[in-house]
Amino acid sequence: MEQYETIIIGGGASGLIAGISAARHGKNPKNILIIEKNPTLGRKITVTGNGRCNLTNTNITLDKYYGENTKCLNNIFGRFSHKDTVEFFESIGIILKTEDKGRVFPITNQAITVLDLLLEEITHFKINIKTTERVNEIIPTNQTDQIGIPNRPLEADSRVSYQKDWKVITSKDTYRSKYIILTTGGKSYPQLGSSGEGLEFARKLGHRIVEPKPALVPIELSGNWFHKLQGVKSDVELTLTSKNKVIAMEKGELLFTHYGISGPIVMDMSRLITDSLPKPETKVFINFFPDFTVDKLTQFFISRGQAYPQKTFLNSLFGVLPKKLCYVLMRELGVTEDKHIHQLSKKELCAIADRLIHWYIDIKQTRPFAESMVTAGGIAMDEVNSRTMESLKVKGLYFAGEILDIDGVSGGYNLQFAWSTGYIAGLLS
Numbered sequence: 001m002e003q004y005e006t007i008i009i010g011g012g013a014s015g016l017i018a019g020i021s022a023a024r025h026g027k028n029p030k031n032i033l034i035i036e037k038n039p040t041l042g043r044k045i046t047v048t049g050n051g052r053c054n055l056t057n058t059n060i061t062l063d064k065y066y067g068e069n070t071k072c073l074n075n076i077f078g079r080f081s082h083k084d085t086v087e088f089f090e091s092i093g094i095i096l097k098t099e100d101k102g103r104v105f106p107i108t109n110q111a112i113t114v115l116d117l118l119l120e121e122i123t124h125f126k127i128n129i130k131t132t133e134r135v136n137e138i139i140p141t142n143q144t145d146q147i148g149i150p151n152r153p154l155e156a157d158s159r160v161s162y163q164k165d166w167k168v169i170t171s172k173d174t175y176r177s178k179y180i181i182l183t184t185g186g187k188s189y190p191q192l193g194s195s196g197e198g199l200e201f202a203r204k205l206g207h208r209i210v211e212p213k214p215a216l217v218p219i220e221l222s223g224n225w226f227h228k229l230q231g232v233k234s235d236v237e238l239t240l241t242s243k244n245k246v247i248a249m250e251k252g253e254l255l256f257t258h259y260g261i262s263g264p265i266v267m268d269m270s271r272l273i274t275d276s277l278p279k280p281e282t283k284v285f286i287n288f289f290p291d292f293t294v295d296k297l298t299q300f301f302i303s304r305g306q307a308y309p310q311k312t313f314l315n316s317l318f319g320v321l322p323k324k325l326c327y328v329l330m331r332e333l334g335v336t337e338d339k340h341i342h343q344l345s346k347k348e349l350c351a352i353a354d355r356l357i358h359w360y361i362d363i364k365q366t367r368p369f370a371e372s373m374v375t376a377g378g379i380a381m382d383e384v385n386s387r388t389m390e391s392l393k394v395k396g397l398y399f400a401g402e403i404l405d406i407d408g409v410s411g412g413y414n415l416q417f418a419w420s421t422g423y424i425a426g427l428l429s
């Protein structure tokens with residue numbers, strides 16, 4: 001049976017940096033093994049940032065993250081910050097650039113650059129890799145002596161189970177190790193490997209799992225009007241209210257799909273929608289004219305009617321909204337295609353303007369994990385030491401990345417969390 005000091009389960013962003021960090025900080029790379037079930041490492045990295053890998057953000061603050069306990073991020077980013085991330089990637093030879101909203105990318109604009117140079121570093125250290133090998137079980141055992149690696153002194157703590165050694169059973173073999181770093185990701189994009197097995201390993205070892213839900217995900221709507229808008233994009237303002245109070249407001253591009261809505265503003269707001277979905281008091285509104293008030297829009301319609309009396313109302317919208325959207329919205333409002341502006345009273349125009357500015361959408365559900373960029377929920381952070389990433393339940397077990405109950409908005413925040421926690425787990429395991 002092959003024996004290692006540290007086995008890293010999952011060769012994604014957090015697992016790869018954990019391996020490099022461990023090797024850089026004195027662990028003998030011969031004693032480190034990364035096990036990945038895909039045929040290649042880091043598959044998800046290659047699709048991040050639309051293939052450009054938005055690997056961090058210059059403005060990492062706690063309010064960009066969700067989870068039951070986001071205060072732990074002070075310890076995590078205190079130990080490995082976005083500046084450390086930039087330094088790390090520069091140290092492996094990647095030149096970075098900062099774009100709008102502080103988003104940091106490799107200067108090549110290619111996510112594969114990030115993966116290639118991480119893999120070069122792994123190869124440079126000669127860290128052991130097993131791919132196309134799925135971990136099926138991790139079992140705490142008590143046979144450390146056979147590994148020949150000295151035990152760390154264990155502090156007396158009755159809450160902790162004092163296992164001293166691990167048996168890792170994969171689809172091909174069984175391995176032993178002293179430490180485990182579990183970096184199997186959440187449940188998002190299972191087609192790229194992260195299908196939630198790691199959460200089950202943690203649950204079996206006594207960890208509390210905050211229910212995983214899709215986040216940064218498109219939204220399905222009820223009704224049948226949006227189907228006709230598939231592919232249409234429009235600059236709007238999206239507002240989320242609960243009990244008539246605004247809880248989020250985002251301006252930006254909205255993309256209609258056959259099932260509902262997508263696009264960056266929807267993805268970011270989806271996290272709050274995921275949280276509040278069973279509550280009927282949560283409502284979402286689209287403002288199709290974010291730079292207008294109801295009065296200003298009404299006046300605009302009136303002046304269009306005066307300037308072009310021969311034009312229909314529908315026609316007068318063509319210059320300000322995508323054409324397909326004009327047809328669908330007017331049909332929903334009951335304004336027929338032949339209606340002229342002068343045939344509508346000021347009160348009716350005002351009511352139309354009001355609807356276009358406060359367009360209520362009936363949310364059905366979020367799209368499934370297969371379409372969600374990250375997973376909300378995961379291993380509860382109150383059972384993880386956020387200074388070391390070690391389990392507070394089982395000694396010798398470390399966690400990093402999306403498997404944990406922390407998720408961020410879009411903009412490089414999720415990868416930053418994966419880099420920080422992976423680096424710390426590698427350093428301190």
Ligand SMILES: Cc1cc2nc3c(=O)[nH]c(=O)nc-3n(C[C@H](O)[C@H](O)[C@H](O)COP(=O)(O)OP(=O)(O)OC[C@H]3O[C@@H](n4cnc5c(N)ncnc54)[C@H](O)[C@@H]3O)c2cc1C
Pocket residue numbers: 009010011012013014015035036037038041042043044045047048049050053054055056133134135136183184185186188189192193194195196197198372373374400401402403411412413414415416418
């Ligand atoms: C389309 C898309 C775009 C994104 N873009 C960005 C972006 O631009 N910026 C950003 O910050 N974040 C982005 N994210 C989120 C970010 O990619 C993830 O948060 C991050 O990659 C999580 O890293 P991880 O190492 O924790 O998990 P993962 O990258 O999911 O890696 C987990 C690995 O574990 C392996 N594994 C799982 N179970 C087992 C098992 N039983 N045995 C062996 N191996 C196993 C998986 O195959 C996988 O390779 C994006 C996500 C998606 C899906």
